[in-house]
Amino acid sequence: MQPENPMLSTEAYLEIVESFIGIMSQDGRSRLANNLRRYFAPTTSLRVIENGQVDKLASERKIAYPVSVLFIDIRDFVKTIRSLQEHPTGMQRSRDLLQRFFEITINIVFSYEGAIGEFAGDRIMAVFGVPDEQHDHAHRAVQAAIEIERAIDLRINSRGMAVQSALNVGIGIHSDNELYLGDVGSSWRRELVIIGSMVNIASRIEDLTKSDAAKAVHGHNILVSQGTRDLLGDDYEFQTIGMHKIRGYHDVGHPDDQESMEVYKVVRLLGSGKSSPVSQSNTVRDVVSHIAEYIESYEERKRSLEYRATIESISLLWASSDSIDNTLAEVLRVTCEMLGASNATLWLVEDLNGEEMLVPTVVVPPGTDVLPKKPSEGLIGKVARDGRPMLVVDLLKQDQGVHRPDDDARARFQLRSMLAVPIIANNRVIGAIQLLDSAPGRFRLSDEQTLSSIAAETSLLLQKRTIEKDKLAIEAYAQQLGVFKTLNTKLLEHVRQSLMTQVNPDALLTEIMEGVVSTFGARYATLYLIDWAQKELEFRVVIPQRSAENLPKRHPFGNGGIAVHVAQTGESILVQDLLSGTSADGSAVKRSRDYDDATRFQPRSMMCVPIESQGKVSAVLQVMDNERDKFHDIDLEVLQYIASTAGIALENVLQYRRRTRAEQIAAMNLMAGNMVHHFNNEVGLIPPTLEYLQHKIGDWDLPPERSAFLTRNFEKLKVSARNALNYVKIIREPFENHPQPIKVLDAIQAGVERAKIPDDVTLDIEIEENTPLVVASPELSIVFRDLLKNAVEAMVSSQTEDKRIQIRTILNVDTVQIVVCDSGPGIPEEKKDELFQSYGTVSTKGEANMGFGLFLANFYVEVMGGRLFLDSKQDTGACLVVELQIAEDVEP
């Protein structure tokens, strides 16, 4: 029952389906296609369209296989409504209650791939087993019924929505093969009708839930017919409520008692049940149904939202995948489907035998024969050369002056329209996506925007792919290198640079923000990230980008303003006229002068919503325009939806970063392991060999002074070699990143112990016992060891007289800063930039240069999700700060 493609998360799949159906209906290709959404789950609707079953549905026919029909009805509905009406906002509450009931029922029915047959007042009919046969239709019906009951308890009753008493429903289910299905009505209003004797029987079984016989039996308020009971086997516990006469029912097997049927109550589910719903959370269903609503009320802005949904889908796809190459293929396939292209190629610029070529890396349909091209060839070459998208309405009418795409391929597939966009990374064209279709005029200018967004996503994926390739190459390289080359820190630097290269989350956020501006036709949009530690807003993305030049980078909370208010309260704000100083609900508004003065633009209308990521407000999204009354409540709702998308995108970025980190650590550990192996093997041979030679000197019959000279030098070399071996021990501490709550003081004390601080250094640790636990790995002590060694080294080498190290903590809202200060000469200005770079060598004294230690310390802290930086405010000495996230909900 899962969507066919395991690469695609259910959420992504549903949203793509929504977009797809939206596009279908917008094109006017099928009115019924749009109507399908009323009856079927999005996935089913898409299948109906894809399989060309729309016409089949429209012709009335008897279903030739068994199905299950479910009726659900609210108990004492009139009484409930009356009691609600006594309330001042009774009308609204009744509407909300009914709306929630419909929402719950329809979403759950859809999640079990059932169809909605009809609504009548507080009654809904659903059918399981149409339009396609389902072998487990009875299971789906009963599972859905149980889940609806539970959801009503959870989402209506536990929230007191029904006011005086709990909302109860009765559910009846009957399974048989007496069903007719068809699409009837006039051309402007077509309905799907489901009729047949079994519908009436199911309805009457539902009526029986009100009977005393049913009430006398404990269990779910769900009754099933004998026919359904027979199909359910031992997955549920049933109890009979006796034989009941049901009009319309005739059991040919029992001529004596033709119209009576044994009816059962579902007492409870035994075991796991066979039918699990298409796995999607309520939230996802809600989001999907909300998208549907928004799209309906937002025809003119529809495409914009779909673009966002698509981009989000692809982000999700990207975060959920195992293999990048598979994901690329999947992205291309989804893109093709969405934009209605028959063929697509992902071209990458690669070096083929010393020549730069465009290589077809992924093709749709798979197996299509596409040959590599020179950048000087064809339309795709032009796209790559110019770095600009190209839309060709009809390839046959294309200007002769332009190189055509591969003539053979075009002739073979009779391709007429083309849309191609470049893929750009670090201001360089690294490839292109090309869509082709046999129909002329298939692609529109608006599709170019969508494809460009997808190309930007693809670029991120490709960058990650490059990192992975580099990593493999580095591992192979490290294995090939000899011992002394391995010591060459350039290699480590290379590894660091390759592995630490991160995709730019701003690219993703900029995409979203551009979407925001186009969705609302607004002049300006700003995304602020909240720095809770500094109590400041950071202007992260400002659209249009040129307006950002005049803006300050940060905005302290103290300066006030609407965005600060939103950040602090988590409320959304809509202001229809900033000049009149009132918000939509009439409350006064205080604006931030900073922003207006800097941009010299007079905003009149504004919306401002919080973005939540990982359960807290992490950013604020603000949209403005210089017309008054530009935005309305519905706009604010859409913006809130977009904000939730942005939140997901932010989380995706974080999730991706965490995964890349894990890969980095694995690569570092592997490489370090190889280094140690080689080093110990080769350098390890030196001391015993020298010892052996010392032992043999006696046999060589040398003059005494020669013997003494050799012995002395052998000894020196031995010490050097042993120091070198110890040095390798220092750089090789097995590092497994298992983030966990760590007590700062413990890590510091372990670090102090390992740093072996000389007696003439005064160590002053001011850490309070109740400092919160931080998120870190047990290796945190290594970081402190290296910082301390670095401090000692600095003071010793500068011959500082009063050698002191002070360690203290600064507590922020969600981080702890651990400050390590020494009384040495401080870090010279010219060295500050390279403080955390690696230039480790073995000094003449055989001591490991601690520049290497800070490189590793920095790496470790970054991997733990924190940061290591130099506190430049200090006048004397050096202060290094380790900042780590507080482990929430854990007592110190």
Next chain:
Amino acid sequence: MSAPKILVVEDTKSWQETYVEWFSGEDYAVTVAATLEDALKACQESRFDLAVVDINLSKGAGNRDGLKLVDTLRSDFPKTHIIIVSGSIDSDLAEQLRAQNLVFVPRNELQYLSFLETIRQKLKNIPSD
């Protein structure tokens, strides 16, 4: 009594040569094997009084072929003394080996005289043919 026979299982050529130099000087008969397969073959052809076994018998980190050989020696040739040498710093493994009464020498701590002394002790009580 013939010379005690030592099997050196070591993939690094410079260490092979070093062991041969040291052991020949002590009048031990030395056979060298670079891989697990060679070592198993040598054991089929000849009985050894002692084996010096490197754990990692490949170029990269992570190979543990030497430990497989140790298992075989202990089950099929219980009279052969075993000294394990390893270049990898893995305190857990060292602990495990010592717990099994196996002699384990980290390569970066290996010293000529004490190493030879360990071997002499092991070979002191070998029964004569």
